[in-house]
Amino acid sequence: MRQLKNLRHGFDVPVGHIATTVRKGTKWTEVELGEELELWVCQKGHYGRCRPHFGCKLVGMGQILGHWVGKLKDIPRPLLEIEHNMAARDYNTLKHQLKQAYGSITDDDVVTVLIYLRTS
Numbered sequence: 056m057r058q059l060k061n062l063r064h065g066f067d068v069p070v071g072h073i074a075t076t077v078r079k080g081t082k083w084t085e086v087e088l089g090e091e092l093e094l095w096v097c098q099k100g101h102y103g104r105c106r107p108h109f110g111c112k113l114v115g116m117g118q119i120l121g122h123w124v125g126k127l128k129d130i131p132r133p134l135l136e137i138e139h140n141m142a143a144r145d146y147n148t149l150k151h152q153l154k155q156a157y158g159s160i161t162d163d164d165v166v167t168v169l170i171y172l173r174t175s
């Protein structure tokens with residue numbers, strides 16, 4: 056079971072809706088269609104798997120529908136419009152948040168957009 060962590064924000068997309076999240080690099084391209092995801096809010100942003108006694112909170116489940124890989128600046132607009140963090144549906148805000156999360160990011164960096172259905 057994979058864990059999808061949100062460090063500084065929650066999951067804004069309601070159950071039954073399709074959502075996306077943008078992650079730097081290609082680690083998330085390994086996921087398979089239909090794979091289940093645990094949705095965690097992880098305020099401490101620790102390394103490794105989330106656990107309730109770390110202060111992390113399991114807020115729902117999701118199912119992988121697919122992914123898109125390419126340069127940050129080329130993310131298709133329809134995928135950005137369903138970002139699970141509503142503030143990050145704006146390109147400049149998304150870029151700023153990725154910079155906070157990863158330390159650096161440029162328009163030409165490769166990112167993976169994970170597409171999932173929120174199931175609970």
Ligand SMILES: [Zn+2]
Pocket residue numbers: 095096097098099100101104105106109111
């Ligand atoms: Zn955690």
